[in-house]
Amino acid sequence: MTRKPQIRIPATYMRGGTSKGVFFNLTDLPEVAQVPGEARDRLLLRVIGSPDPYGKQTDGMGGATSSTSKTVILSKSESPDHDVDYLFGQVSIDKPFVDWSGNCGNLTAAVGAFAINNGLVDPEQLPENGIATVRIWQKNIGKTIIARIPMTNGEVQETGDFELDGVTFPAAEVQVEFMDPADGEGAMFPTGNVVDNLDVPGVGTLKATMINAGIPTIFINADAIGYDGTELQEAINNDDKALALFETIRAHGAVRMGLIGDVAEAANRQHTPKVAFVAPPKGYVASSGKAIAATDIDVLVRALSMGKLHHAMMGTAAVAIATAAAIPGTLVNLAAGGGDRTSVVFGHPSGTLRVGAEAEQVNDQWSAKKAIMSRSARILMEGWVRIPGDAF
Incomplete structure (x- = not known):
């Protein structure tokens, strides 16, 4: 041939x-x-x-x-x-x-x-x-x-x-500014709420912040699913039951956000939405061996990408974190201590990252002017x- x-x-x-x-x-x-x-x-x-x-x-x-x-x-x-x-x-x-x-x-x-x-x-x-x-x-x-x-x-x-x-x-x-970072043409909060009760069969009802900023992201509380927010990759990626749990949450959240019509469609939409879990600050040792003190960070965040816990943080998810942190009442904001803030330092498996965002509420609708972070x-x-x- x-x-x-x-x-x-x-x-x-x-x-x-x-x-x-x-x-x-x-x-x-x-x-x-x-x-x-x-x-x-x-x-x-x-x-x-x-x-x-x-x-x-x-x-x-x-x-x-x-x-x-x-x-x-x-x-x-x-x-x-x-x-x-x-x-x-x-x-x-x-x-x-x-x-x-x-x-x-x-x-x-x-x-x-x-x-x-x-x-x-x-x-x-x-x-x-x-x-x-x-x-x-x-x-x-x-x-x-x-x-x-x-x-x-x-x-x-x-x-x-x-x-x-x-x-x-x-x-x-390299400083990167994401202008008007709400993903797509829809509302930043597609359900109209900064926190929802998300029903997930086999899991229960979870508090969730579902936001379109940087990339559609579903935030849940770490303790609601048995974690404390300091987990590294092996704690999640070597656990098939955990990965299945997160994929189930992601699929049902995607339907609730209007991104797909049925949970079966999630298998062909792996990149979005992301699912992440948050927790108040707590000390841990990063994957590099670097000690991260609770006083070094405002909030803990772990996020999954393409079905696996990310080794650090996706840049678009960092935009979602920055934006959610700037909006009072979201799970990210509450885990960071609540109140008004224009920047946040979050802990991820590889260390820490500072991100900033400017958000405003007009006619009961939240919008973000921009989110800023430094990369290389x-x-x-x-x-x-x-x-x-x-x-x-």
């Missing part, structure tokens, strides 16, 4: 925040994959090495975790007053599909640098030395993100002394990825 040879596609492998992904310039993709559809999805699946029944993604660029099974497609923006259009694809590890339903906040930190390096930003607006402001149109959710990229001698500065828990080495700080990004490898020519 004659087989088509491999083709090569220009690509850049980048770390953004606590995630890694394969970045493409839209115009570098084969023509059939420059538009949404099956060909594009099949190409990205093959690049990452999915679906892989072994769960390792050995024959691709993926790292066999939700944080490293990611792809990004960028192009000059078609939206007024924006520099670059950003499309994120979360690639399933063991199933043949790419989830386009949400954003990746961590990889957002790498978008500005890629855009500058690939000529997607007008050179006239880039300082020789200083901070470049890159306006990003997030196509998955139709929102504006502003990335502030350090420049040195006319080039993106990647090295620095900014430390981010969950990332081993320091790098240059770095090019890991650039050149071409190769895939069999008949893969898509």
Whole structure:
């Protein structure tokens, strides 16, 4: 049997925040994959090495975790007053599909640098030395993100002394602002309440804050499901019953939020919503061995992504945390001590993160002006990825 040879596609492998992904310039993709559809999805699946029944993604660029099974497609923006259009694809590890339903906040930190390096930003607006402001149109959710990229001698500065828990080495700080971060066109609180009673068969009735900010997220109290909020990955990810519990909560929360019509649909919408549990501050030892004191944080948060407890925190979920913390009465706000606040330091499995948000209530409806966090990004490898020519 004659087989088509491999083709090569220009690509850049980048770390953004606590995630890694394969970045493409839209115009570098084969023509059939420059538009949404099956060909594009099949190409990205093959690049990452999915679906892989072994769960390792050995024959691709993926790292066999939700944080490293990611792809990004960028192009000059078609939206007024924006520099670059950003499309994120979360690639399933063991199933043949790419989830386009949400954003990746961590990889957002790498978008500005890629855009500058690939000529997607007008050179006239880039300082020789200083901070470049890159306006990003997030196509998955139709929102504006502003990335502030350090420049040195006319080039993106990647090295620095900014430390981010969950990332081993320091790098240059990239400030990211998520403007009007409510996900999609719906209300920030799709049920109209900052806290709901969520009925979950086999579990019971749980207090839940279900919010669309950064990414649709379901927050529950840790003690309501037998946890204290200091858990690390092995406590959850090695427990099949726990994972099934969280997936059941996620599916029923997704229906309540109006994201799906039936719990059965959740299996084909793995990326959103997220489910997270919160607790008041308590000391613990992070996965790196770093001791986190109760006085170092305002609240404990653990979140699941693609069916597993995240090793740190998804960037979009951090936006949800910041926004929920800024709104009195949410479970995040109450766990953090209640009251008015514009920023919060939360503890996650790898350490801590400070995030901020500005929220306001108008006519009994909450909205967020923006959420802010600092991340870092770095090019890991650039050149071409190769895939069999008949893969898509």
